[in-house]
Amino acid sequence: xxxxxxxxxKTIFLKEISRIMRIWGQTLVPPAITMSLYFLIxxxxxxxxxxxxxxxxxxxxxxxxxxxxxxxxxxYGNVASSFFGSKFGRYVExxxxxxxxxxxxxxxxxxxxxxxxxMVGAIVMLISMFxxxxxxxxxxxxxxxxxxxxxVFSLAGFVNAVYAKKFDDISxxxxxxxxxxxxxxxxxxxxxxxxxxWQKVTYLNPILYMVEAFxxxxxxxxxxxxxxxxxVICVFTLGLTYFCLSLIERGVGLRS
Amino acid sequence: xxxxxxxxxxxxxxxxxxxxxxxxxxxxxxxxxxxxALLGPNGAGKSTLIGIVxxxxxxxxxxxxxxxxxxxxxxxxxxxxxxxVPQEFNFNQFEKPFDICVNSAGYYxxxxxxxxxxxEKYLTELQLWDKRDVAxxxxxxxxxxxxxxxxxxxxxxxxxxxxxxTAGVDIEIRRSLWxxxxxxxxxxxxxxxxxxxxxxxxxxxxxxxxxxxxxxxxNTSMRALLDKLDKEAxxxxxxxPLTEAPIIHGFTVQLLDAQTLEVEIPKGSExxxxxxxxxxxxxxxxxxxxxxxxxxxxxxxLVDQGKLAKPTGAAA
Numbered sequence: 001x002x003x004x005x006x007x008x009x010k011t012i013f014l015k016e017i018s019r020i021m022r023i024w025g026q027t028l029v030p031p032a033i034t035m036s037l038y039f040l041i042x043x044x045x046x047x048x049x050x051x052x053x054x055x056x057x058x059x060x061x062x063x064x065x066x067x068x069x070x071x072x073x074x075x076y077g078n079v080a081s082s083f084f085g086s087k088f089g090r091y092v093e094x095x096x097x098x099x100x101x102x103x104x105x106x107x108x109x110x111x112x113x114x115x116x117x118x119m120v121g122a123i124v125m126l127i128s129m130f131x132x133x134x135x136x137x138x139x140x141x142x143x144x145x146x147x148x149x150x151x152v153f154s155l156a157g158f159v160n161a162v163y164a165k166k167f168d169d170i171s172x173x174x175x176x177x178x179x180x181x182x183x184x185x186x187x188x189x190x191x192x193x194x195x196x197x198w199q200k201v202t203y204l205n206p207i208l209y210m211v212e213a214f215x216x217x218x219x220x221x222x223x224x225x226x227x228x229x230x231x232v233i234c235v236f237t238l239g240l241t242y243f244c245l246s247l248i249e250r251g252v253g254l255r256s
Numbered sequence: 257x258x259x260x261x262x263x264x265x266x267x268x269x270x271x272x273x274x275x276x277x278x279x280x281x282x283x284x285x286x287x288x289x290x291x292x293a294l295l296g297p298n299g300a301g302k303s304t305l306i307g308i309v310x311x312x313x314x315x316x317x318x319x320x321x322x323x324x325x326x327x328x329x330x331x332x333x334x335x336x337x338x339x340x341v342p343q344e345f346n347f348n349q350f351e352k353p354f355d356i357c358v359n360s361a362g363y364y365x366x367x368x369x370x371x372x373x374x375x376e377k378y379l380t381e382l383q384l385w386d387k388r389d390v391a392x393x394x395x396x397x398x399x400x401x402x403x404x405x406x407x408x409x410x411x412x413x414x415x416x417x418x419x420x421x422t423a424g425v426d427i428e429i430r431r432s433l434w435x436x437x438x439x440x441x442x443x444x445x446x447x448x449x450x451x452x453x454x455x456x457x458x459x460x461x462x463x464x465x466x467x468x469x470x471x472x473x474x475n476t477s478m479r480a481l482l483d484k485l486d487k488e489a490x491x492x493x494x495x496x497p498l499t500e501a502p503i504i505h506g507f508t509v510q511l512l513d514a515q516t517l518e519v520e521i522p523k524g525s526e527x528x529x530x531x532x533x534x535x536x537x538x539x540x541x542x543x544x545x546x547x548x549x550x551x552x553x554x555x556x557x558l559v560d561q562g563k564l565a566k567p568t569g570a571a572a
Contacts, residue, residue: 004332004365011362018355090346094407097310097340098363099332255314256272256307 008100012108013115019082020116027078027116028123031070035124038066039131042188054190056219063128064215065187068149070124072182072207073174075117075150079109079157080170087161092254102248106158106241113154114147121146134218141226142217148233149210153178155240162244162253186211191223206236260324262288262415262446263309268318270304270470278304280470281318286463288323288414291441292448293461293478297559301470302450303343306419310340323414336364339413341404343420349393353384353403356392357410364411371410378406381436398429405433415446422453434460458482458551468559481554489547492517495540504533518547 020027043059053061086092095105128134136142156173164170185207191199202208203224209232212224222229248254263286270279278301286292296302307313309320311331320327325334347356354375361371379385382402387395392403401421408416418437422430438460441447451457457464457478464481466474474481497514507530508520519530534541 007365007367008363011359015355015359086348089348090344091348093312093342093346094360095363096312097335097338098360099335099365100363101332251314255312 004099005101005104008098009104009108009111012095012100012105013111016078016082016109016112017115020078020112020119027074028119031074031120032123032127035066035070036127038062039128043131054192054221054223056221057132059132060134060219061190061215062188063125063132063134064218065185065211067121067124067128068146068207068211068214069182069187071117071121071146071150072153072210073178074120075113076153076157076160076174076178078116079113079154080160080164080174082112083109083158083161084164084167084170087164087253088167096254102245105248106155106244109158110151110154113157114150117150117154118146121150136218137220138217142214145210145213145217145230145233148237149214152206152210152233152236152240155237155244158244159240159247162247164253181205181207186215186223206232209233260288260321262286262290262323263448264319264321264324265305265309266319268305268308268320269316270301270308270313271316278470279308279315282467282470282472284465284472284475286415286446286448288446289441289444290446290463291438291461292446293457293464294448294450294467295454295457295464295555296450296467300467302467303419304470305467306340306342306417306448306450310338310417311335336411337414339408339411339416341401341408341416341418341421343423345400345404347392347400347403347407350391352389353379353392353395353406354388356403357407360407361410366411374410374412375406378409379403382406383432398425401425402429402433405436409440413445415448416440417448419450420452421449422451422456430456454552454555464551466555466558473558478551482551484554486523487520488523488553489518489520491545491547492519492534492541493543495542498539502534502537502539504530504537507533 039059042062047058047062050058052058083092086095157170160170160173184202185205186202191202191208191212194202209224209229212222213226213229213233216222216226216229263284265282265284268279268282268284269277271277282301282305284305294302294305304313308315309322309327311327320334322334322337325337327334351359357375357379358368358371361374362368366374375388376385379388382405384395384399384402384406387399392400395403401424405418405421416437421437422433425433434456437447437449449457449461461478463477464474465472491512494515494517498511498517499514501509501511501517503509504519506522506525510518512518521527521530531541
């Protein structure tokens, strides 16, 4: 990375961090409250009656899924809203007229999304400690999975922002696609509980692989083999990176 | 590269997705160090041209070089030379002026320490230093325009493009702004200006291009263009009222009201002859002014007549 790219990357990243901290009441607090309620209601109150899931206490089974859900939603939401805001307010032009390379621009926004995803993930993880008794079975795998997942959904949020023409457009995908895929991606139940047909359908859901890899990292067991889960996550990361770069280079949604 | 023009555009064409042909083969050269006016009526293609040069608009055909650096294959280096002050506010209204300038410099690879020093320099020169920490949405329209100029200057571009920078700015601020731009031009920055205040263009710019319907219809020095004016109209405020316009040989005289005359003077005629005749008729003149700006008259004539097919040569 040459000097220009490094300075430009730092500038975008610090700007994103400053935005996250400036509006912390919108970026960091809501997921903490929502997830505390999940832990309380699904984990403690209902979870006690559900019993074990794959031989694990229910509250401990859902913690990895809920942490991952927070990471996914916040990484996605951060890039989608921040980048669309810069398009809407036209200050994305500051970057477009500058010599900042497309990949640096993408890396800057994605690192902002990853940072928020990880901040929220860490907060949710801390809260989970009040409700469960977890330890990390495979710390490096856990960190690797959560970072790659945050990158994938930051990239997806970027794609959403590029195509969005109004603020409604950046809430449609999270509401109608992201949330259902997350809820049906093994956050609250083991895939093995499903009938064979629905198990096969669930394996088409990319979020399942991220949740299961993360669950393996924390609990040391999951429904999906790591030899499948990790390549799936890597393919999505590379594919979306290539797609985002081509969008910027072609100026889709950015240049007329 | 040192002797390359600040901007060289050849055969530039742009057709938008809706079929509108905004530029139909534009050729334009702006020499390094120039103070250049790019004028044209609304919808003529000015903003498209500026958008292409500043990489906000894609082009279909042609070439654009900034100080000899091609936008096609040396885009990053070409962008480094360029500063843009757009027509509409395009900064984050929730950020502070100081941060907006420092961040903008960062996009050009300027280190944070240097960016802060330059931000102080330009915000001070543009009388915005005491506003550096307020939310920029609270600034007045004139302050926002000056902020965009400071932002465009923090990476110290060699070519500054000002797209109607004085729209909605009061006269005092406008004058201080022009003083600043003249100063940076004197220091070597090439300036391209679009404006609807033609008296500004006339008094500031050395060379001029007029664009209409996506084509350059005039591209010459300001002096050469003004020399094309074959007549000039003046308004005379009279000392005593008249009931009818006097007949003066060689001049077209019209009585606008009892104490105001409009006189058309052909190019080459001397005002002495007019005043001699008025004096001889016992008519006193209290004051004299141009009916309209000379450049404005030419501009309107060029655009109205649709004279427009061929460019008249390159800028000096």
